[in-house]
Amino acid sequence: MNELITGAYLVSGILFILSLKSLSNQESAKKGNIYGIIGMLLAISATIAGIDFSTIEYMDYLIGAIAIGSIIGLILAIRVQMTGMPELIALLHSFVGLAAVLISFVNYIDDIVYVNDTAKYIHHIEIALGLFIGAITFTGSLVAFGKLKELLSSKPLVLPFKHIFNIVLLISAIYFMVNFSMTTDKAIGLEMLIIITIIAFAFGVHLVASIGGADMPVVISMLNSYSGWAAATTGFMLSNDLLIITGALVGSSGAILSYIMCKAMNRS
Numbered sequence: 001m002n003e004l005i006t007g008a009y010l011v012s013g014i015l016f017i018l019s020l021k022s023l024s025n026q027e028s029a030k031k032g033n034i035y036g037i038i039g040m041l042l043a044i045s046a047t048i049a050g051i052d053f054s055t056i057e058y059m060d061y062l063i064g065a066i067a068i069g070s071i072i073g074l075i076l077a078i079r080v081q082m083t084g085m086p087e088l089i090a091l092l093h094s095f096v097g098l099a100a101v102l103i104s105f106v107n108y109i110d111d112i113v114y115v116n117d118t119a120k121y122i123h124h125i126e127i128a129l130g131l132f133i134g135a136i137t138f139t140g141s142l143v144a145f146g147k148l149k150e151l152l153s154s155k156p157l158v159l160p161f162k163h164i165f166n167i168v169l170l171i172s173a174i175y176f177m178v179n180f181s182m183t184t185d186k187a188i189g190l191e192m193l194i195i196i197t198i199i200a201f202a203f204g205v206h207l208v209a210s211i212g213g214a215d216m217p218v219v220i221s222m223l224n225s226y227s228g229w230a231a232a233t234t235g236f237m238l239s240n241d242l243l244i245i246t247g248a249l250v251g252s253s254g255a256i257l258s259y260i261m262c263k264a265m266n267r268s
Contacts, residue, residue, distance in 0.1 A: 008046035009242040015039030016246055020253055043242055087148035090220055093227045094141035097204075100134025100230035101197060107237045108193060123237070124181040124189075130233035131193060132173055135200030136207065137226040143208040144219050154213025162210055169203045218261045225254025 015035045022032025053059060080088050104127045114120040146152035159165060173196055180192040211219055228250025235243025 002050070005046045005050045006241070008042055009245070012039040012043040012046070012242060013245040013249075015042070016249055020249060043246075047242075086217065086220055087145050090141045090145040090148060090216075090223065093220075093223045094138050094145065096227040097134040097137030097139075097141060097230055100130050100234050101138060103234050103237060104128075104131035104134065105190075105193060108189065121181050125177075126233055126236045127193075128177040128180050128196060130230060130237055131196055132177065132200045133226055133233060134230040135197050136204035137223055137230050139201045139204035140208040140219075140226070141204075141223050143205055144216055144223060147208075147213045148216055152209075156212040157206070157209040159206070159210070162206070165206065166203070169199055169206075173199045173203070218258055221254055221258040221261055223254075225251050225258060228252070228254055 016039045019032045019036035019039065022028040022035060056062065076088060108124075108127050112123065114123065143152065147154050176192050176196050176199070180189055180196065183189045183192065208219055208223075228247045230247070232244050232247025232251055235241070235245075235247055
């Protein structure tokens with residue numbers, strides 16, 4: 001069974017790569033969407049096939065949550081206009097970031113038997129990175145959604161010494177992430193995760209709020225990259241090869257697209 005699941009993940013990864021390649025051309029974009037849909041269905045099916053449902057508590061709650069989320073997603077996809085697609089994408093990115101945050105907390109709280117101290121340090125680094133990137137993606141995407149939806153001002157937020165503020169936040173986050181990776185006390189580690197989350201939330205808000213509404217398409221692409229890296233770190237936390245592959249694909253492609261868009265805007 002494990003070999004079949006691994007094979008299904010490999011095929012899904014290839015389909016996602018073909019999807020990205022096809023989406024680069026308007027004529028083949030429809031085919032690219034089909035590749036992506038098939039790859040995702042295969043990935044979900046393989047993941048479900050590998051679950052031992054007898055070991056899962058509150059299965060009815062899990063099925064209910066999946067059903068509710070699927071219905072909400074279907075309604076949003078049907079009702080959204082093409083002009084409203086950027087803000088919908090921003091909102092969906094926020095969900096990816098929030099999922100990474102929640103998984104990081106649950107993964108830390110869950111009792112895990114480590115092979116040695118090195119394995120523990122590496123896993124703690126994965127948790128801290130997933131949490132930090134996911135939290136930035138969550139609040140940053142919400143601010144981008146608010147600006148595109150005109151719920152927030154499209155004018156950039158200009159704070160005094162804003163670059164110093166960003167540097168202080170980043171250094172503070174790194175400080176707590178390093179200390180978190182080395183701590184052996186569960187309670188202290190949990191407190192540090194909460195502090196990292198608060199810092200990352202503030203960082204995400206300020207990072208996007210300080211950018212004007214006209215540049216939101218580039219920001220959406222950047223947040224797309226962040227959500228991919230958050231998914232990849234989640235894959236490392238959960239030892240899921242497919243999450244690592246797809247997260248890296250989304251992260252790298254989003255970063256490349258952001259770079260291309262920035263160059264195009266500078267030329268114009």
